Amino acid sequence: MMWSLSVCLLSFITLFIFSLFLMVMGLYFIMEDLVYFIEWEVLTLNSNSIVMTFLFDWMSLLFMSFVLFISSLVIFYSDEYMSGDLTINRFIILVLMFVLSMMFLIISPNLISILLGWDGLGLVSYLLVIYYQNVKSYNAGMLTALSNRIGDVALLMAIAWMLNFGSWNYIYYLDVMKNSMEMMLIGSLVVLAAMTKSAQIPFSSWLPAAMAAPTPVSALVHSSTLVTAGVYLLIRFNAVIADNYLGSFLLLMGGLTMFMAGIGANYEFDLKKIIALSTLSQLGLMMSILAMGFSSLAFFHLLTHALFKALLFMCAGAIIHNMSNSQDIRSMGGLVKHMPLTSVCFNVSNLALCGMPFLAGFYSKDLILEVVMLSSLNMVSFFLYFFSTGLTVCYSLRLSYYSMTGDFNSCSLHPLNDEGWIMLRGMMTLMLMAVMGGSMMSWILFPTPEMICLPFELKSLTLFVSLVGGWLGYELSKFSLTYNLYALSMYLTSNFLGSMWFMPFMSTYGVNFGPLFLGNYIFKSFDQGWSEDLGGQKIYQTSVEYSMILQWWQDNDLKVYLISFMLWVVILFALIF
Numbered sequence: 271m272m273w274s275l276s277v278c279l280l281s282f283i284t285l286f287i288f289s290l291f292l293m294v295m296g297l298y299f300i301m302e303d304l305v306y307f308i309e310w311e312v313l314t315l316n317s318n319s320i321v322m323t324f325l326f327d328w329m330s331l332l333f334m335s336f337v338l339f340i341s342s343l344v345i346f347y348s349d350e351y352m353s354g355d356l357t358i359n360r361f362i363i364l365v366l367m368f369v370l371s372m373m374f375l376i377i378s379p380n381l382i383s384i385l386l387g388w389d390g391l392g393l394v395s396y397l398l399v400i401y402y403q404n405v406k407s408y409n410a411g412m413l414t415a416l417s418n419r420i421g422d423v424a425l426l427m428a429i430a431w432m433l434n435f436g437s438w439n440y441i442y443y444l445d446v447m448k449n450s451m452e453m454m455l456i457g458s459l460v461v462l463a464a465m466t467k468s469a470q471i472p473f474s475s476w477l478p479a480a481m482a483a484p485t486p487v488s489a490l491v492h493s494s495t496l497v498t499a500g501v502y503l504l505i506r507f508n509a510v511i512a513d514n515y516l517g518s519f520l521l522l523m524g525g526l527t528m529f530m531a532g533i534g535a536n537y538e539f540d541l542k543k544i545i546a547l548s549t550l551s552q553l554g555l556m557m558s559i560l561a562m563g564f565s566s567l568a569f570f571h572l573l574t575h576a577l578f579k580a581l582l583f584m585c586a587g588a589i590i591h592n593m594s595n596s597q598d599i600r601s602m603g604g605l606v607k608h609m610p611l612t613s614v615c616f617n618v619s620n621l622a623l624c625g626m627p628f629l630a631g632f633y634s635k636d637l638i639l640e641v642v643m644l645s646s647l648n649m650v651s652f653f654l655y656f657f658s659t660g661l662t663v664c665y666s667l668r669l670s671y672y673s674m675t676g677d678f679n680s681c682s683l684h685p686l687n688d689e690g691w692i693m694l695r696g697m698m699t700l701m702l703m704a705v706m707g708g709s710m711m712s713w714i715l716f717p718t719p720e721m722i723c724l725p726f727e728l729k730s731l732t733l734f735v736s737l738v739g740g741w742l743g744y745e746l747s748k749f750s751l752t753y754n755l756y757a758l759s760m761y762l763t764s765n766f767l768g769s770m771w772f773m774p775f776m777s778t779y780g781v782n783f784g785p786l787f788l789g790n791y792i793f794k795s796f797d798q799g800w801s802e803d804l805g806g807q808k809i810y811q812t813s814v815e816y817s818m819i820l821q822w823w824q825d826n827d828l829k830v831y832l833i834s835f836m837l838w839v840v841i842l843f844a845l846i847f
Contacts, residue, residue, distance in 0.1 A: 277362050278349035285342035285369070289335050296331035300714060304328075307379070323439060325379035329569060332714075333502065334376050336573055337494045340580045340700075341369045347584055347696035348486040351591060361401065365490065368394045372495045376502065379441040381429045388425060388467070388499065392418040395496050399483045410482035413777060417476040421466030421500070428459040444509040457510035460503060461520060468500030468553045470520075470527045475774040477550050481542040485587030488542060492549040493580035498572055501556045505565045505572075512563035520561035525654030528554030530771055532661030536668060536746070537768030541586050541597045544669055547770075548623060549579060551662060558655065559638050562645060570715050571634035577707045578622035578630050581700040585616035588693050589673065592686045599672040601680045608686035613674055615697045620670055622704045624663045624736060630708030635659070637712075639732045640722045656731065660739030667743035 298304070306326040313320040345365060352358045371390030378384040392415060400411035432438050434452050443453065464470075469477040477497065481488060491497060504511065504520075511517045531550035538544045552575050560568040589605065589612060590597055606613040622629040625636055642655050678684065688694065758764070766772065 277359055278345055281362055281366060282342045282346040282349075285338045285345065289338035289342060292331050292335035292338065295326075296328050296335055297714065299326070299328040299331055322383060323380040324377045325441065326377065329505070330376050332573065333494075333569075334373060336576050337369065337372055337376070339703075340494045340576060341365065341490060343696040343700055344486045344490045344580065344584070347489070347587070347693050348484075350690050350692035351486055351587055352484065361484070364394055364398055364401075365487065368398065368487075368490065368495060372499065375499055379439055379506075381425065381432055381438045381440055384503070385422075385425055385429065388463075389422060391467075391496050391499055392422060395480070395483075395491065398487045398491075399480050401484055401487070402482065407482040409778075410476075410479040413479045413774075414476045417469075417473050417777065418466055420473070421463035424459040424462040424466070428456045428463070431456050431459070441506070444507065448509055449514075453510055454514070454516070457507060457516055460507050461511060461516055464500030464504045464557075465520075465523065466500070467503075468497050468557065469550055470500075470523050470554065470557055471530065471771075472773060472776070474527060474530070474550060474770060475777040478543045478546045478770070479774065481540075481546050485542070485583060485590060488546070489580045489583035489587065492546060492583060494576040497549060497553055498576070501553065501560065501568060501572055504557070504560055505569055508560065508563070508565040511561065517561045517563065521558050521651055524554045524557030524561060525651050525658070526554070527551070528558065528658040529654050529661070532658045532665065533767050534770050535665035536661065536743075537764060538665075539599055541590065541599050541602075541669075541673070542583075543597075544599070544665060545579075545582050545586055548582075548662065548665065551658060552579070552623075554658070555635070555638065555655075558651070559641070562642075562647075564638075564641060566715060567634070567638055567641060570711060571638060573711055574622075574630040574634045574708045577700060578619045578704040581615060581619040581697060581704050582623065584693070584697050584700065585612055585619060588612045588690060588697065589616070591690070591693075593680065594685065596680065599669065602673040602678070603676040604674075604678040605686070606674045608678070608684075609688045611688045611694055612697070615701045617670060617674065618701050619704055620666045622708075624666050624740070625659070625732070628709070630704045630706075633708035633712040636732060637722075640724065640729075643724055643728045643731070644722055656735050659732065660735040660742070663736045663739035664743035664746070667740045668747045671744060671747035 304327070306324075308324040308326065310322045310324070311319050312322050345362060348358070348361065348365070352361055355361060368391065371387045371394060373387070374390065375384055375387030378387060395418070396411050396415040399414050400407045429438065431452065432440065435443055440456070466473045477492075480491065483491070511520060528551050531547045531554065535544050535547035535551070538547060552571070556568045556571055556575075559571070589602070589609065592609065593602065596602075618629070622631040625632045627636075639655065639659065642652070678686075769775070
């Protein structure tokens with residue numbers, strides 16, 4: 271136990287110090303407007319040089335700082351949360367490998383080295399999802415790994431297509447080749463890769479399934495690492511997707527993802543899945559604003575979202591820990607009396623998610639929605655943006671109502687307390703950032719204030735939508751029995767909306783009885799059938815037969831046969847003559 275404690279503390283201190291250093295460097299790079307492009311020649315072989323390339327600019331340094339800051343607090347939090355685990359050292363090492371993969375991805379301007387971090391994230395996320403070794407975790411891990419493999423293949427194809435250029439450093443070609451056919455094709459493949467990693471429709475089903483991982487992993491994955499990798503890659507490739515069909519396609523998919531996740535979260539009763547669906551909704555928001563060409567805004571929301579979403583998951587973990595591993599919000603209630611500090615952190619992060627004025631989420635979400643109103647946008651996308659914002663407040667209030675207010679709905683003899691000081695320290699540090707981080711990042715990223723001038727109706731639309739969403743969430747929760755009976759009376763509609771539009775079914779059974787079944791049939795018929803019988807097996811059988819004939823010749827004493835043969839010839843001649 272002492273050794274595991276030292277591993278946690280050592281990892282926490284190291285990552286935290288690195289985070290502070292990178293934050294200072296990022297601020298310096300912003301002020302001086304610096305970009306460092308470093309090439310390290312790993313190996314030269316017959317005039318072929320293998321080069322590792324790093325890109326250090328304000329964006330990569332700030333993002334690395336945030337990833338390391340959240341990772342350090344998650345590892346610190348894990349020391350208590352995973353204290354009963356005998357293999358906690360393995361867990362910490364896996365988390366560190368996960369963070370290292372993300373670092374590779376952030377500082378790579380080169381598609382080959384990006385693949386190193388990209389595949390590292392996919393592999394380690396699989397190992398973390400199956401960390402609790404049971405059938406549910408194995409299924410979730412397989413769904414996560416196979417969904418992400420689609421994006422990996424798309425990235426490999428983009429690497430192959432980059433052979434048409436002089437180098438794999440895509441960052442050189444974005445502006446020059448913006449409207450060329452090759453760059454559009456590479457852009458399409460990169461968009462596909464980003465959609466799988468950031469769980470956009472139709473690849474959304476793996477993200478709630480990945481909740482089978484331990485809660486500290488969820489806090490890390492859903493805030494600043496795995497799911498944000500796709501958004502970050504598209505921020506780098508933003509020049510290719512703006513003002514063309516890729517941007518329009520991504521805008522629609524992001525809006526639909528936001529809408530689908532918002533509705534699904536209102537039907538869900540699993541605490542971690544509600545928060546996972548809220549992550550999906552925010553990812554849709556980032557993708558949508560990115561598709562409109564506002565990459566700095568998407569990056570700003572990426573950073574603020576990382577702060578309050580990590581806090582939300584850490585609070586959920588503390589609640590689950592105290593609820594003896596129960597995740598059903600219907601069995602909670604009145605937690606504000608038993609766990610006041612955790613409840614404060616939970617509600618602050620929830621309000622930041624809703625865009626409560628002057629918390630972290632407000633600065634990015636409000637700016638995004640005002641920019642949307644200022645842009646020339648079609649009615650469908652406009653509706654998806656604002657309706658999804660209302661749904662966010664709706665499911666957040668519903669979650670707070672079910673878990674925080676009323677009476678405790680589980681057994682009367684319960685272990686609820688707020689005495690997990692290691693977990694609370696990590697949560698309260700993040701709460702400080704969830705309150706102040708938005709304004710700080712706003713001043714840093716947008717130092718020159720810009721006036722967004724809108725009519726009163728549009729200016730107050732965001733506030734109106736949020737208030738209506740909140741009221742609706744409260745009403746639905748207050749009449750929970752009536753609401754549930756109403757949902758049962760419309761069972762087919764509720765089933766469709768509450769099951770992410772049947773995407774988990776299509777991603778598992780749909781693929782199993784479609785392409786996988788066909789692939790298995792072809793494999794049995796051809797690879798293990800005719801081609802095997804006439805190919806490998808035929809060669810093997812023929813070789814065996816010829817070997818046996820040769821062996822027969824080699825095993826016999828030819829001298830005896832020759833003497834016998836000559837004797838018979840002599841006898842035959844004697845008889846004849």
